[in-house]
Amino acid sequence: MNKKMVLDRIPHQFCEGPFWGNGKMGAVLYVQNGKLCISVDHVGLWELRETLPDMPKADFQEILAHKKEFIAGDPRYVEQTDIFGDNIGRTRLPSLAVELSLPGEIASFLAETDMLEAGTGLRLEMKDGKVFEGEIWLDSCVNVLGIALHGEGAGELEVKALGWDLDSPRLKPLKDWHYEPCIQTEENGLVTVRQHFGGSRSAVLSAGRRETKYSMEAQHSMEAQRSREAEGLFLAVSIETGDQAEEADMAAAGTKLVQDYLDNRDSYLEAHRLDWKTFWDGFAVEVPNERLQEAFEQELYKLYCNEREDSSPVTLQGVWNPNNRMPAWFGDLHNDLNVQSCYWPAYKTGNVKLVRPYIDYYSKAVPRFMERAYKLFGIKDAIHIPTMMAPDGTGAASEWCYWNSLLGPELFVAVDFTWFYEYSREEDTLRDKIYPFIEKVLHLYQGIAIEKEDGCLHIPFTTSPEVDRDGHMLLADDATFTLSCLHYLCRKMNGYAQKLQLDGASWLAWSDRLVPVKTNEKGLPVYAGVDVFASHRHFCHLYPIYPLCEEAHNELAQRSLDTAINQGFLEFAAFSCPYLGIMAARCGRGNMSRTMLELYCMVFRSRNSFTVNGDPYQNGILRISDTNAGESSDAFTLESGFFIPTALCEMFVHRAKDTIWVQMGMPDEWKTCSCRELAVEGGHRITSEREDYSIRRILLKAGCEETLTLRWKDDTPVKRVMRNGTEMEGCGQKSLTLEVLPGEEFVIEFE
Template identity: 25%
Template sequence: MIHTNIDWPAFMARHDMTWSVKPISWDEGAFIGNGIMGAMIYSEEHRDKRNVLRFVLGRTDVTARKPQGGYPPRVPVGELHLELAGWLYQPVSLRVDLWNAELRADITTTVGKVSVRAFVHSRDMALAVELKTSGEERAAKLEWYAFSEVDEVLKNADGRNLNQYIPEIRVTRYPLEAMTVGVQQFIPHGGCTTVWQELRPDGEPDRRLLYLSIANEAGEAVQRQAAAVVRSAAARPWAEWVEAHRSWWHDYYRQSFISIPDTMLEGFYWIQMYKLASATREHGMMIDNQGPWLAPTPWAGVWFNMNVQMSYSPVYTANRLHIGESLVRAFRDNFDHLKNNVPEPYREDSSGLPRSCSYDLINPVGTEIGNLTWVCHNLWRHYRYSMDEALIRDLLYPLLKRSVQYYLHLLEEGDDGRLHLPPTVSPEYGSFLQMTVPDTHFDLSLLQWGCETLLRMNELLGLQQEDAAYRERWSSTLERLTPLPVDETGFMIGSGQPLEFGHRHFSHLMAVFPLHLISGDDERERELIMRTLRHWFSMEGDLRGFTFTSAASVAAALGNGDEALGYLQSFMHLIKPNTMYKEAGPVIESPLAAAEAIHDMLLQSWGDTIRVFPAVPERWQEASFHELRAEGAFLVSAARSNGATSWIRVKSLAGEPCRIQTGMAGDIRLAGPASARLRRLGGGLCELELKRGEEAVLYVGEENGGGSTVAEGTAAGRQWIVEPVPADPHLCGYFGGRKPWRLYGLPIR
């Protein structure tokens, strides 16, 4: 019904990360990964190490137990070095080919030339590096170093690591067939294994291939498994193996498409899609603060007072639900651990999630108690975008039930007859004071959302009789729960606690975003939200990356595209040249949350209404997207031309009711199967009936539709085309190395 005119290799190439000056830090590095194993690639300016191109290796699940106790943090796994014969200086041409998920570099040293190609295979747990050398650079070497063996000059290049636990490591190497095995045993226990093999293809004296695999743990069985991965990869025909890697990525990118008339922001978005699939996969580890690209950090764990939730936020609308399966699986596999995080008297019917922990989700909750309920909101989105009833039946309903039950144990009746929460932490507010506040906006809004969602799931699952007592408690809680605290500045942090100083978190706006309990459709609600937003930013102070991304999503929820764009443009000044983000250490969630804010400008679907182009900035006269996913399991495509929506295609994957705000003016018409029905409700709002698997196009027709409910069939002679918006050549390849001059129209080729 619609035609896609997308030259995918050319479109993705315009957003490749590029460097014409060698990167010399994690902030500028080129990153590759396959969802569990990865590498950050950069060089060094110290005169003793100017000949080194570093592949700082990472594997997400490698952790170590601390002798003093506490949860096991992530630890570094070592580096692969390309040690050149000459200095790596200028010129250099380095590119991350997004379409093929490969690093490519042409390096001129003081004595010769080297071409490098590297990728972490999308299907096999192996890093591949291809070298082509000339001149004296034929003497270049690829060397592996355990983390403890890395030169101090390199180890501390990104800052001296004072906050991160590093275990004592015993390193052994031994040959195995044509391979080398490097074993790191952590003292007193644990470890990791690295196996590599270098090949020189027959008849190609200047070409080398290196295969390297990293495995968690250091036992003999693990060593054999890692060796088997390398042996298998090296035995495959190179071209065939490369094609298998590329085909996964090509299929992944095609799952959805967006193009906007802001080339820099469009490129940023697509790099986040690359980053997502490099950081986790369906069977990979849950996304933590770093992904596979561990660097010196005080946060070598998994954080739940915002980080994990926001990292997964773009997978739903982007139609990449398989990426979100790693979060689903983490909570399914560790469900029983969560009950032991709450105090012993509540464990029979309650569960909780701490601010931080390791991948086993074990750590006491403390006074920040809303984190599990917030994760349940992610799982609810996964359900609503897939309509997979097994997800709510087998995981979400019992998990949210236990999470809300912990809240219910803490509720107390006040003198006003209302139910109140005791002092708890509102994330990131007054952390230095260890501040707790009664009736925090954060917890009240999560409790309200939890009770409402449990009642909805209870009906969906037909458990009204079986869980009647629970239903009564959830309903009475909603009736008696104290309102969200508000004063003349807007939403407060909690009862008696206005926002008095800079606050980086949006914990006092949770009811607006991401929970959408308060829509802003009512003028009084809208005024309250705007008052809160203005007061929040007037304090300035501790504004961070995720401050701006969440504010962009709030503005988008109100339909204010120009303001949403302003927040995102501000955020672009805070990210690193390679689109990573760092505070005291790397934190991956803020750029990913910015991708979700871009979604919110193009397509929203909360509150049982799909909104197409709901918050497009005035300057975005053209835009298109294809097969973005909406709640109710709809795939939505649309195009905008000359400042107006041209057409909308909706495909139903589950046969759910479809209510859609088209934003179209005039007589909205339908092209689709004879069974499709369109009801026009006025103001561009429509109800569309489609059976499972059916699709239809909405467009503005020249003829009167003849009534409020119509089935119009196909529109003869009409074509609906999805194609990229023309790019600004200045801003193609903007990310990678630092290129601020490209923002101001200075002449370049």
């Protein structure tokens, strides 16, 4: 890996500048009012209060009796989503910021982020000829942003630490909620900003500076090889959040950390670079497509900026919420594929440990989920999850709005809980968190299922997310998404029960009573008798293909994909193209997969690679709209970008039931490519190489004991099979069935 993320235009918007993160803290640099502005974000910046009563306007039975009114948003049956005009509602909050005043106007801008070391080289040329150069990074191991600048007058630059501008129209809710201006203090050159929020919470930003002398080479003179000394400035910035009662302690700890960083920068940087190197050393993908190779690396850089073992689940914007506006779409945990897809590349690249906060936070929130299930459905020992969620399990925006009263989000999460076990094989986590969680999800659906005249159980008023008809989301009984998830979860729970020495027969018995998914000549329908009838964005009726991963390389999957494609692109969102790319790879359509990924990269990425929804750059593949999915063009989300590395990994290797398919998603023109240490279910790690348009080598490192079948593109005959260094039978075969044990290594070479 030798790519850098190069930005060579002045970033006048937040979505155009270089960025950094360490899972708890994030920063983005852009130019605002002629000054360098660096947002300083923290995952603890949340407004977690709501002033409306914590009771739904109507319970589920009342909603079933007034479906049309509920769908239309009738206030007798459902609360408004955006209640910020008159009430306090839950939302992610803007970041704080650091601002550097420059002597004049910027003429040119260059930022080169070395993603291997997570540091950015910066060069600013001013219109008066002055040049400032330096480096910016956010430490991977401690919450400190480092900013080093040198050039004439750098040591005298004015630096301000900023709280929220409560007079800004884009921060109006904060003023309406009677937020107070920040409190700033300075002592011995160290600045502390205290920004109160959420009633009793506080964000404490600590900043320190040191004037330095830098040795730099004169690049624009006759003495180009001689060194000279230039004025320099080094800033260290930290942020923490907590209760206001702990504010003094947070300020003291922040000041101490910043001071130590100023004194011992080199040792901190060494640990920072080693941590990032360790991350990158764990996997690799190399493809002969520059755009997709860069996107893979950029998205995995973002992943490690946001996902750590000790962080919190990834929200819509992760650690990059702007300082100058309220976070778009409430900056929530969006349990509508958004949170879930942020973790797919972590699984696929063997980084299952980074998913742990997701499992831990949602497990911790189970009491709140159970309370929701009882209030809305009247069912005990069950789980209901809001679509838009705050970290404590409450609903973002308004608790009982339309989106937070729908069925389905708990299925997205439950499927992800199965993924964690399938990739980690941690039986203690299965026993203590995964099995109890899924059990309560299934209890919800067992409680609302209705037996009809056909003798089967049916699930009422389900959604196939964001499929609209007549201006409203289509809601009906037995969505393919709902039924396929429930059947899948029952099968998994039967297997998990056996591992835990429990009786799982009841799960299969209930699945047998549940109406099956009814497919037809067009593949998987949205609902029984309702095929995909228009372009739309979500494709959750294709969940059996991905991420349930049960349908692949068969006629059902192929017909389903054809039907989705035939509807066109006009109503797509940013993630629609790469989501289809994943499914195309799993159906052996490598050319389509590549095309879908390239479309996303060309249409839906801002200059700094952040995802934009809608078509703000007028690429012409979507329906013309004045807004970016209801937001302005500077709104972005993370999840869509993470589909890119997921799809590329699926091109190289994926699993359906007991079969591992290798290089089945390769585009025809990819002559040479390779992957290293990618993961599939079972914790197995796969390395594969392709040369001259043909597979050449597979290395399988077994993660658990089981029997696997290996298949590969074009059925190339096997030349040799080695098991732990010893040759075994298999020469000439076009597929292999292997009995594997944990730690075993199989090398398969091809003719």
